[in-house]
Amino acid sequence: MLYCGSCCYVVMNAFPYTSGHLMVVPLSHGPSMGDFPLETLCEMTSLLKECERIIGEAYHPGGYNMGINIGQAAGAGIAGHLHAHILPRWEGDTNFLTTVHETRVVPEDLRETYDRLLPFFQTL
Structure with a gap:
C-alpha cells in the first residue's frame, strides 16, 4: 500500500501493464459506483489526480490510461x-x-516501483 486516506487507498497493481500502474480502491466493498457515497467517489477522483501528478514526477510519461471496469x-x-x-x-x-499475446513488458520490478513512488505518497 502506498497511501491510505479516509475512504480509499492506493496500491500498485500486482500484475502491472506498465511500470507505475496504480489502483485507487475504496476501503469498503461494493461492485459499482452506486454502492458508494459521494464522499468516497470524490476521494477516489482526488487520489487519481494525485496519482497522475506523482506518476508524472516519477516517470515522465507521455500520457495516461485511467479506467474502472x-x-x-x-x-x-x-x-x-x-x-x-x-x-x-x-x-x-x-x-x-x-x-x-497475453505478454507484458515491464521495465522495472514491483519493488523498484514501490521504492520510486512511496516518497511521493508520504508527502500527501
Missing part, C-alpha cells in the same frame, strides 16, 4: 470490489501485447 463482463478482475486503474503510457510502448 464494472462487472466481470467488462473485465473487472475483482468484480465485487470497485477500483480505478491509472497507467502511465509512452509513445511506442508495448501495452498492446497484453491484449494480443
